[in-house]
Amino acid sequence: MKSLLVLWVFMNLDVLLKTGLCQDTHDQILSITPHTQEQVEVVKNVSSQYETALWQPASHQYIKEESEVHLFVPATTLETVKDLLQRHSITHEVLLANTNELIEMQTRNDSTDPRSGSTFYERYHSLDDIYYWINRTTQEHPTTLSTILIGSSSEKRPLYVLKLSLNDRPNKKAMWIDCGIHAREWISPAFCLWFVQHSLSFYNINHDITSILDNMDVYILPVMNPDGYHYTWTTNRMWRKNRSTNKGSNCIGVDLNRNFDANWCTEGASPEPCTEIYCGAFPESEPESQAVADFLRSHKDTVQLYISIHSYSQMLLFPYSCTLEEAENHSDLLEMAGAAVQKIRRYYRNSYRYGAGAKTIYLAPGGSDDWAYNLGIKYSFTFELQDRGRYGFLLPPSFIPQACNEALIGVKTIALKVIEKT
Numbered sequence: 001m002k003s004l005l006v007l008w009v010f011m012n013l014d015v016l017l018k019t020g021l022c023q024d025t026h027d028q029i030l031s032i033t034p035h036t037q038e039q040v041e042v043v044k045n046v047s048s049q050y051e052t053a054l055w056q057p058a059s060h061q062y063i064k065e066e067s068e069v070h071l072f073v074p075a076t077t078l079e080t081v082k083d084l085l086q087r088h089s090i091t092h093e094v095l096l097a098n099t100n101e102l103i104e105m106q107t108r109n110d111s112t113d114p115r116s117g118s119t120f121y122e123r124y125h126s127l128d129d130i131y132y133w134i135n136r137t138t139q140e141h142p143t144t145l146s147t148i149l150i151g152s153s154s155e156k157r158p159l160y161v162l163k164l165s166l167n168d169r170p171n172k173k174a175m176w177i178d179c180g181i182h183a184r185e186w187i188s189p190a191f192c193l194w195f196v197q198h199s200l201s202f203y204n205i206n207h208d209i210t211s212i213l214d215n216m217d218v219y220i221l222p223v224m225n226p227d228g229y230h231y232t233w234t235t236n237r238m239w240r241k242n243r244s245t246n247k248g249s250n251c252i253g254v255d256l257n258r259n260f261d262a263n264w265c266t267e268g269a270s271p272e273p274c275t276e277i278y279c280g281a282f283p284e285s286e287p288e289s290q291a292v293a294d295f296l297r298s299h300k301d302t303v304q305l306y307i308s309i310h311s312y313s314q315m316l317l318f319p320y321s322c323t324l325e326e327a328e329n330h331s332d333l334l335e336m337a338g339a340a341v342q343k344i345r346r347y348y349r350n351s352y353r354y355g356a357g358a359k360t361i362y363l364a365p366g367g368s369d370d371w372a373y374n375l376g377i378k379y380s381f382t383f384e385l386q387d388r389g390r391y392g393f394l395l396p397p398s399f400i401p402q403a404c405n406e407a408l409i410g411v412k413t414i415a416l417k418v419i420e421k422t
């Protein structure tokens, strides 16, 4: 009898593991809400001293009372962390009990599986796949799509911008979209690919994309942080920064969205290389941010709209994030963001918060959106795509179509308004 039981357990080990009977053997995402200042300190310590990855907020210095913290805890530290929380009567909820399975799901490439109905754009792609896609797509659309090499990353990978241009009207304006500033936000590069595909397939079919492309060129940077993105595919799925080495420190990487020259390295960024929000040695110290800034400086007379795509939390933000002051055209930006969010809600029944960055989430200086705004691109937005934290950065591929369509309708709404206003 006993040996039968052992045999049964053995045969079903996989199922038992998956259904959670042995949950603590998997990496998990915990949702923790500290209620007192003492609990805040404990959560800060847990997230900074133990081998964990803070998903939300971006850095432990933003942790405060009554606001939800999402923490990635590897199986090896899970028991210690849960004990600590319990000892300080801090309750937690397991958001995801088995992240290993989700990571596997995100990197699985079903392209050769004939049963899989998902297309190229409904999957996540490695950096090599994306470079290949850039190459092939430009070759297939020689008259409308071209690539511009704007620089290279700190590990010397090329930074390609795609230029979508459907006609040669004189004095044509332009918009810019970048994706993948933060390495682990995989839905972001997926959106850039989605946008290009939509534009190429629906020009002259869909009314909105047709009038946008009739009036504007679009510059698309599918992966601003290729080194970091590659690293999330090969080594650490939770990596956020780029991969440059820092003088005088063993810690790697600069937060590219703290490295632009907009109240650089003030409150909301960190001068400490080991943090997730390290601002770098000086503004534009990183080749990735410098390449983007150089390109936008030399195109500032045509680019009227700047858009940056991040995840997660479902928000639509506009300047300023680097100060609590209001942008000069705040009411314009507010109205445009409101219209975009309303469209998303109506078409996809999903809600996004919107507003000036500093007041909507937190002070975060050195961001690309604020910098582009100060350069003179008066319509500047940052999208935080799906979801709200159920899957966070590990958003399953089956969510890609809706997440991208939501952003797409938001971008289109804003771009049409910019065309109308200028």
Ligand code: ARG
Binding pocket: 058, 257, 310, 317, 321, 322, 357, 363, 364, 365, 366, 367, 368, 369, 370, 382
């Ligand atoms: N979650 C993004 C970040 O921390 C917010 C970006 C908003 N814009 C900004 N300039 N901070 O980078």
Ligand code: ZN
Binding pocket: 181, 182, 185, 310, 311
């Ligand atoms: Zn981000």
